Amino acid sequence: MTALVIRGGHLIDPAAGVDGPKDIFLKDGRVAEIAAPGKLKQANGAGPEVQVLDATGLTIAPGLVDIHVHLREPGQGYKETIATGTAAAAAGGFTAVAAMPNTKPVNDSPEITRWMQAPERGASVRVFPIGAATRGSKGEAINDFAALKSAGCVAVTDDGYPILKDNIMRETLSAASRVGLSVIQHAEDTRLTQGASMNAGAIAFKLGLRGMPREAESGMVERDIRLVTELRDPRVHLHVAHTSTAAALAAVRQARRSGLRVTCEVAPHHFLLTEEYVGQYNTNAKMNPPLRAAVDRDAMIEAILDGVVDAIATDHAPHAIHEKEVEFEHAPNGITGLETALGLSLRWLHKEWKMPLGRVLSLLSAQPAALLGLKGRGTLTVGSFADVVVFDPKTEWIFRARDTRSKSRNTPFDGWTMQGKVKWTISEGRIAFEDA
Ligand SMILES: [Zn+2]
Known part of the structure; x- marks a missing residue:
């Protein structure tokens, strides 16, 4: 060796x-x-x-840990492969990435979970698969979490979609907690966002685009926190993915004060950019959740600085050029992020907003590793x-x-x-x- x-x-x-x-x-x-x-x-x-x-x-520093990436394999190797995605991760300083299950097919089985981790994939850094919470991520029937966990999954989610139904989300939280897995929610009440492609507001109106109201996010976060409260089980862990609105952060803040195990992540684009960046239908400013208003962006910065945010995660979402070079409404959601997260965090959080370097690094390594229970990662002590x-x-x-x-x-x-x-x-x- x-x-x-x-x-x-x-x-x-x-x-x-x-x-x-x-x-x-x-x-x-x-x-x-x-x-x-x-x-x-x-x-x-x-x-x-x-x-x-x-x-x-x-x-x-300890290698960075990104708990929210889309590596596109299996099924969409023309956008990214596990080899290219992890090469980008390594270039960005990341040594561990958690891979979202919205692949083709959806990763809702131990077989796909193991396939993603096989040496043949040629990963440069460690890949931790996240399993689909429900079969095919359709939000109807929960998967076998014990089997997913023993195959290597570190959390469950239907990311890309929310777990919309109250009873299914309750069952997910409860079943995941029994096997020690976190539930990551893509908080979007899709009943309010049909056909929408950017944040709801004056800019969407001017551009003639249907907007996603912020309540679609905050309402779902509030619903999930209510379910966690009702379950009264300290093992239940709800993690809110890519938080983008002031109201959703306020709900997380309140839940934490009540002693609930509710965590959240923020992506660099949500603490740096606003909906104005959509400009004249710039599809590289299209993602879900969308870029929001300045007041939301400012709330992200404040919550990062005061410690409510548990992790910076990229939501690295590669798409081919031909897919993004179409009308704004038809372009897929998402941007890449693995090679820019550290450089942007140091440039803005540390240099501009005076966050101590250690705290910035903690948000990119120690805290996300702890959040998903990745033992021996996110720190550099003897034996890790x-x-x-x-x-x-x-x-x-x-x-x-x-x-x-x-x-x-x-x-x-x-x-x-x-x-x-x-x-x-x-x-x-x-x-x-x-x-x-
Ligand atoms: Zn998502």
Whole structure:
């Protein structure tokens, strides 16, 4: 097995409370030793097969964890494959991604779950499948959660669609909690969003597009919280995906005050962009939930800064050029995000809004890993997985969509200035990405 020494860098490991100059020794896919600069003991006797990475001036952190990505395999390899999606993840500093089940066919079985994790898929970083909550994600009959979990699923969801029916959502929450799985809800009351393609409001009106009211999201979050309250079971964990409205965040905030296990994630596009970005029918500004009003965007920032948000997740959703280059109403929802999440978070949350670097990194690694119970991830203590990102926190650079590792280029951040350049991403002790 391989052995790696990362020398001369500054380690930030929020979960372990470490923020200082450290050398790290990685062996057999795990963290073997952490020591003050020049003080590693085991690495000295390890022989010439040890590769040394010079991280002088660089930050070393636990590999990033994205709990919301669409890898498109099986079934839509023309948009993305597990190999290309995880290559993009590695380039963005991610060492673990949770893959949503809205593939073709839907991942509602142990067979597909295992297929996604097979070595033949050529993943650069660890893939954690999320199973469909209901058969075919149709919202009618719940799946066998114990079987999904033993095949490797780390949560259940019907993402892309909500679990609309009260009784089915109640059953999902209850059954998932019995086997220790979280339920991730795509909170959208689709009875209010039929035929809609952007946020409801003046801009949608001006563009002649049908709008999605914010109540479609917040109403569903409130309904779900009511179900969690009624179940009175501390094992029940509801996680709200891609939160986009001030009202939904307010509901999560209130639920937490009441002691409920309700968590939420926010995507970079929802804390950076507003519906104005749709401009003249820009389909790379079309996603679900849609870009909202400035007041919602500001609520995302506030909730990230004050700790109500548990994770930054990209909702990486690749689509082919021919699919996005159509009338706005007909374009599919979603944008790519794996290669821009860190650069945007450091540029805005850290530099612009003064969030401490450790807290930003925690939202991108320790907290999402804990949220899905990914043991040994999101931290760099001895014995944990050798999942590491090494980056230059000071470097500013321009993201170019044409340089992406993803198969798709549907990003609104083409040409944006990023901060923090990834130098190495190490997945279970292997170098998964190196900046040349
Ligand atoms: Zn969704």
